[in-house]
Amino acid sequence: VRAVHRHALAEPAASIAATAPIAVQEGDSLEHVAGLMVEHDTRHVVVVGPRGLPSGMVSTLDVASILAAAI
Numbered sequence: 579v580r581a582v583h584r585h586a587l588a589e590p591a592a593s594i595a596a597t598a599p600i601a602v603q604e605g606d607s608l609e610h611v612a613g614l615m616v617e618h619d620t621r622h623v624v625v626v627g628p629r630g631l632p633s634g635m636v637s638t639l640d641v642a643s644i645l646a647a648a649i
Contacts (some may be wrong), residue, residue, distance in 0.1 A: 599624050604633060612641050 581587050581594045601624045602611050611623050615638060625634040 601626050601632075602636070604628070608641065608644060611636050615641070 580596070581589060584594070586594060597618070597620055599622075600614050600618050600620055602614065604625055604627055614623060615621065621638045623636045624632050625636060627633040
C-alpha cells in the first residue's frame with residue numbers, strides 16, 4: 579500500500595518498509611516475541627527456521643488471539 583501511495587512499485591521492499599524487520603527463531607517463546615514487538619514498536623516479527631530462511635510471520639493479532647484463547 580505504501581509503495582502504491584508513493585508511486586514506487588519498482589522500488590526494493592527495504593526502501594518501502596516502515597521499520598527494519600525483527601526476526602526470531604521458530605522455537606522462541608510467545609513471551610519473547612511479544613517483548614520484542616513492544617521493545618521495537620512493531621506489529622510483525624519474521625520467524626526464521628534453522629537455516630536462517632523465513633518460515634512464517636507473527637503479528638500482534640496472532641499474539642492477542644493466543645492470549646484471548648488462554649482466558
